[in-house]
Amino acid sequence: xxxxxxxxxxxxxxxxxxxxxxxxxxxxxxxxxxxxxxxxxxxxxxxxxxxxxxxxxxxxxxxxxxxxxxxxxxxxxxxxxxxxxxxxxxxxxxxxxxxxxxxxxxxxxxxxxxxxxxxxxxxxxxxxxxxxxxxxxxxxxxxxxxxxxxxxxxxxxxxxxxxxxxxxxxxxxxxxxxxxxxxxxxxxxxxxxxxxxxxxxxxxxxxxxxxxxxxxxxxxxxxxxxxxxxxxxxxxxxxxxxxxxxxxxxxxxxxxxxxxxxxxxxxxxxxxxxxxxxxxxx
Amino acid sequence: xxxxxxxxxxxxxxxxxxxxxxxxxxxxxxxxxxxxxxxxxxxxxxxxxxxxxxxxxxxxxxxxxxxxxxxxxxxxxxxxxxxxxxxxxxxxxxxxxxxxxxxxxxxxxxxxxxxxxxxxxxxxxxxxxxxxxxxxxxxxxxxxxxxxxxxxxxxxxxxxxxxxxxxxxxxxxxxxxxxxxxxxxxxxxxxxxxxxxxxxxxxxxxxxxxxxxxxxxxxxxxxxxxxxxxxx
Numbered sequence: 001x002x003x004x005x006x007x008x009x010x011x012x013x014x015x016x017x018x019x020x021x022x023x024x025x026x027x028x029x030x031x032x033x034x035x036x037x038x039x040x041x042x043x044x045x046x047x048x049x050x051x052x053x054x055x056x057x058x059x060x061x062x063x064x065x066x067x068x069x070x071x072x073x074x075x076x077x078x079x080x081x082x083x084x085x086x087x088x089x090x091x092x093x094x095x096x097x098x099x100x101x102x103x104x105x106x107x108x109x110x111x112x113x114x115x116x117x118x119x120x121x122x123x124x125x126x127x128x129x130x131x132x133x134x135x136x137x138x139x140x141x142x143x144x145x146x147x148x149x150x151x152x153x154x155x156x157x158x159x160x161x162x163x164x165x166x167x168x169x170x171x172x173x174x175x176x177x178x179x180x181x182x183x184x185x186x187x188x189x190x191x192x193x194x195x196x197x198x199x200x201x202x203x204x205x206x207x208x209x210x211x212x213x214x215x216x217x218x219x220x221x222x223x224x225x226x227x228x229x230x231x232x233x234x235x236x237x238x239x240x241x242x243x244x245x246x247x248x249x250x251x252x253x254x255x256x257x258x259x260x261x262x263x264x265x266x267x268x269x270x271x272x273x274x275x276x277x278x279x280x281x282x
Numbered sequence: 283x284x285x286x287x288x289x290x291x292x293x294x295x296x297x298x299x300x301x302x303x304x305x306x307x308x309x310x311x312x313x314x315x316x317x318x319x320x321x322x323x324x325x326x327x328x329x330x331x332x333x334x335x336x337x338x339x340x341x342x343x344x345x346x347x348x349x350x351x352x353x354x355x356x357x358x359x360x361x362x363x364x365x366x367x368x369x370x371x372x373x374x375x376x377x378x379x380x381x382x383x384x385x386x387x388x389x390x391x392x393x394x395x396x397x398x399x400x401x402x403x404x405x406x407x408x409x410x411x412x413x414x415x416x417x418x419x420x421x422x423x424x425x426x427x428x429x430x431x432x433x434x435x436x437x438x439x440x441x442x443x444x445x446x447x448x449x450x451x452x453x454x455x456x457x458x459x460x461x462x463x464x465x466x467x468x469x470x471x472x473x474x475x476x477x478x479x480x481x482x483x484x485x486x487x488x489x490x491x492x493x494x495x496x497x498x499x500x501x502x503x504x505x506x507x508x509x510x511x512x513x514x
Contacts, residue, residue, distance in 0.1 A: 055363070056433060057460045057489075058331070062358035151357040159333030159463040162358050246335045 090190030
């Protein structure tokens, strides 16, 4: 355990020292502030594209443009970009060291190969968690401070769902948990590919390619794709949105969480298995 | 025999005269409604709008003659643009602005109602045709169907119990024909769901808003700020 803690501490320090670690925090902060500014300026106009459909018949009373809606839009936007930020860091956790040759020194420590992989994977997860904390602070807390708190008008393909303000905090809590689970899958995939490859660029590019391809498949309603979709982890990564539906599709959300969890377990197991048998030739 | 026939004839002609005159019915109705200069009430709202999922909510209603109306509540809710609560009374009060005829009789909620058609005299009004089902025994608007130039047709059904002597309903069911709200897949970023069938979203569906009133406070002379103050 002592060796493991030492390796984990060491990995955390390495992660902090790399400049690319902070790109993620910078990108999230920038996107949040940029979109908040845009919505502060033109939010009502942007929303009228949605509300304009029924403005002839209904008047919508109440404070629509509030912090909860901004957080919902930000999360919806960033959930596509955040896996790429996670991939930047986790994609070269091991392959970066393999490429630079420092992996040999690392393997001379008393910690087993399995422990080294788990420590690197955990440091990736901690980084992912911190990214989500920053997102939570900017997307939810600061949005609420700027735009106020109110009912959420959640947009989905079936229309609008109004979630009452007093019924929303637990949904945000669960949404961020599912987002963590989703990004955990990307971090685990990054760790796995990093174990398999000997340079730091290929795993990062591979993760990006996988996410882009899977997302594009998810966009089209084609019978062939419909068969594939349930097996793609990207399909389950956006299950946090189901938390903002009425009635709550608890079974679907739970099954998505289980699938995401098994992806993490599978990717981590493959990483350990592969790294234990890996020949260090560099 | 002759006397009986005369009595019967006079009764029939009197009865016919009373219910065949829409102005009498409206006058009786307005007399009752004019007793209310303002009111507040608690309101529970239930929504069944195509393409919109929302839970019931409650709030407070404020009304002042002739047509100032507001529901104050925390949160988002939908009301018809042509608010029947606001317009119905104002529409009937100005008897010089319309002509009225009875187009038939119908039973609504166990009440025998005259169907009074209101046609505006001037073309400047938003109203095209107002149909009011008015109880002939105890003049109360049991049902309305208001057709306007821009906002289509809105139907309401009123249920009266405790405050019927003021013509204030305990429940109003508002029915509106509207297209289902549609959201593109990219706009909603809902990758897991299939896009909606366009033919289904283009069809008109009936949306229902149910307003249940309780705890009426009539003629309390509340402040005008209630109509302008921001919701908490």
